[in-house]
Amino acid sequence: MTEVIIRVNEQGKVVIPANLRQELGLVSGSKLIVHLEGRRIVLEQPEDVFRRLRSTFNSPKSLVDELVEERPTEARHE
Secondary structure (H helix, E strand, C coil), X not given: CCCCCCCCCCCCCCCCCHHHHXXXXXXXXXXXXXEEEXXXXXXXXXXXXXXXXXXXXXXXXXXXXXXXXXXXXXXXCX
């Protein structure tokens, strides 16, 4: 893990060190998603977030198929 100490300027801006930008392939105009995890600020590239979400919600069944299968059980409880 690469760790460096950076400063926050008066406008609340920080500079990502060049070696980290290069390692991540960040260039001027690159987009990052920012979120909090407890008291940590996390910066992630959108494609990494989307990949994680797809793997989390990836199911061999479609949501529609699951809902159709559940409907008879739910109807009996109505």
